[in-house]
Amino acid sequence: MDDLKLIVAPSPHIRDTDTTEKSMFATLIALLPVVAASVYFFGLDALRLVLLSGAAAVATEAIFQRLRKQPIRVGDGSALVTGVLLGLIVPPSLPSWMVILGAVFAIAIGKQVFGGLGQNPFNPALVGRAILTASFATAMTTWRTPFDAITAATPLALGEVSGRIPDLFFGSVAGSLGETSALAILLGGIYLFYRGYLDYRIPVGIFASVIVMSLITGQSVIFHLLAGSLLFGAIFMAVDPVTTPVTKGGRWIFGFGVGLIVMLIRTWGSYPEGVAYAILLMNAVTPLINRWTRPRIYGQGVKTSE
């Protein structure tokens, strides 16, 4: 072995096998039950919106990386996750060109202008939705019932009506594509938690503050947990690592904050639903939360006998 050439690299010399791609594809797998439920309830419109949105997001990401003379990294799955998420939070009858536009904006304005993966302050899928809501208010608030496709109001707009809870749980209500079936969302959440990709602090924080706020305002706890996009938001949107706090304490604060703002909007705001805005608002204060919740470093502030 005279020609032996050894690699010299700094420690550590071993690494965990997990990668960013694996976490992204785990998220996509976790979204499968949600996609399946939305197809079941809303038919091929669901597939149309999710696929178009996903494809538009990936294409936009690739074009931007090309323009910015960066390696094309769409294979990491992050743009696809954003696209699929956006497809799942729009009404079933949204025109195709609108969802494509939303996905382009989500990646371009929500992510790439800040520097791409890891640099964006706001959840890109929610940025896309916010832009669509601002631009096409009617299309973005035109809901329809599952199966028979009759235009209808969402449960949140109607206000709580007894007897709807099983419908809310299984998802046979009007609403955005992926947000109606609590069962499908929970299945995805359990999978992500099991794989170690879901930090429980943010969803639990959201649920806790929604429960407390419902009790304080005398509303139905179950209704507020299951209605609208709360569950979907808590399990797939509010846990986006890029736009949420890095400290454990910060994740609790983030969760409590989202739940609180959701309930303020639902109870006193002029919109029936506020999950998207609640998460975006908390995204905005994430750098501050990180600053306030820095853990005490080992050995700092320790008193000795000397």
Place this chain on the structure above:
Amino acid sequence: MRRVRSFFGGIHPKDAKKSSSSTPIQHLSAPETLVVPLLQHAGLEAKPVVAKGDEVLKGQVIAEAHGAISAPVHSPVSGKVLAIEPRAHQSGHSITAIVIENDGNDAWVERNGHSDPIQLDAKTIIERISEAGVVGMGGAGFPTALKLVPPKGITLDYLIINGCECDPYSTSDARLLIEYPEDIILGAQLMAKASGARKIVIALAETASEAYAALKEKAGSIEIVTMPSKYPGGGEKQVIQCVTGREVPSGGMPHQVGALVQNVATAWTVARALRDGEPSISRVVTVTGGSVAQPQNLMVPMGASLEDLIQATGGFSQRPGKVVMGGAMMGGAQFDLQTPVIKTTTCVLAFSEAESRTPDATPCIKCARCVDVCPAQLLPLKLEAFGMNERFDDAREFGALDCIECGACDFICPAKRPLLQYIRFAKMEIIARDKKPS
């Protein structure tokens, strides 16, 4: 056996100990030529007291301690000094070494042992430990005699013998505990007497049931505890946190919280020095990794080369990509197989080419797993960014100097970012700036 509290963070790397932990320690016969570096410890190089052409005996002092922090170096064999010249060193630098030709006679210098060394007074014990060139053999290499003397007015509550060996490959301490429990207990008692420590605690890994069985009969008043089985459970600050519930103050020393930590191999070396009069001229080294034919633990004379060790374990089973001295998590990669074993060489790893591949770094997604695993409770992703952008004041403010360089953040990062490299860079810059008079 008391199970102690946990420490912050930590990782669970895949256990790779099994291939080397089950077989007894084999003795490597001293090779024909030994390269004995003058620096085998923390501090300054020892000063040679022999010259080229001199005949030396096994155990003879060939270099004396030089400066406030240093340790003497002894000849591992009897023979002739061939050269005193710079050679490849575990640190990656070229360091002066005394090259000795082994005459094969195994002729010892006069040994100054004591049949019952615990009768010796504290001062004598410390002197003999110092003369025997004993240094911290867990990897840090701080001269043991210096560590045993706490500053005036400080009483040590605990002497902790660290047998956690948290590196996922290293098993040398585990084999020492199984095969030489009396020596380790004697070494512990001697160091407790020398330092005045009130209580001796031996800290083992949770998985070390065989070592525990070997120790418990003979332990007497020594307490044996098990550490949580996660890395870096063998870190000095982590052991202290678990065993005593105290934290070493930032920038401070263990004695400030009444603790003294010594490694298992150090205790073994102390016992040999005091009882048998044998200076620190050999140690147990784990030789393992995907390219090693028969992974095992070897008793090796200091100055034997990596090549000697690889040959003794059956040669390379496949082409190695990387050869590391001192553990998979904190060891240094070597470029020369002639690099010799020194007092701090716990482990030699020959990784296969597949095991050696460095993955490409991708953008940080702020998943904060580095934050979750950091035993110092730092924000490694922030420190990395500060290092990269040369924001050294911010790095200091975020505790860069409290980083113990365990590498847990690098290990866990799904984006495969070189976090620790940038943190080390920031630390070096901060320290360099502090030294420079402004």
